[in-house]
Amino acid sequence: MNFELRQGGKGDRPMSVDILRDSASTRSQHRRNLKGEGYNQGIWDINMLYTVSRSPYQSDLSYLLALVTPKDDILFLQDGVTAVIKDSEIFNNLLSQSKNLFVLKDDLSARGLNEKISEIVTVIDYAGFVDLTVKHHQHFAW
CATH class of the missing domain: 3.40.1260.10 (DsrEFH-like)
Structure with missing residues (x-):
């Protein structure tokens, strides 16, 4: 699940957090893409x-x-x-x-x-x- 921060009017605090539901497959795609690449080898197994x-x-x-x-x-x-x-x-x-x-x-x-x-x-x-x-x-x- 991805989160998008929107800046508020004052300071560095975000005004709101939106959950972007259209990226539900990111986890499995990310696991497949990083599998066996150097430092990340084995992490996604x-x-x-x-x-x-x-x-x-x-x-x-x-x-x-x-x-x-x-x-x-x-x-x-x-x-x-x-x-x-x-x-x-x-x-x-x-x-x-x-x-x-x-x-x-x-x-x-x-x-x-x-x-x-x-x-x-x-x-x-x-x-x-x-x-x-x-x-x-x-x-x-x-």
Whole structure:
């Protein structure tokens, strides 16, 4: 996310801060561009865990997809599990960005979606959730 500072009338303090939403993909592009360049080598190889807890109909997953790299993992829980229903447009968009998709078993069962998800998605329990958080040093809740 980029920020733009606008100067106020007095002193050096900014009058306002604007969040520029059109650059949501900057992080993933920046990671790809700097990978393996001298001093920065290895810095951008950090894998991220994204957790999606809201329904894709209540959140804009296109911004998430702009951030995800092929090495990142995405875990769907709570109402977010509806995003991994097989053959849905949302699920197909997810597959185009990441193959590392996980879903929490208890949340699937609570919503009666056990038979409606794709075989590509890995179903995990709470121990698997803990394993994912240990694996990733960075976490982004969506």
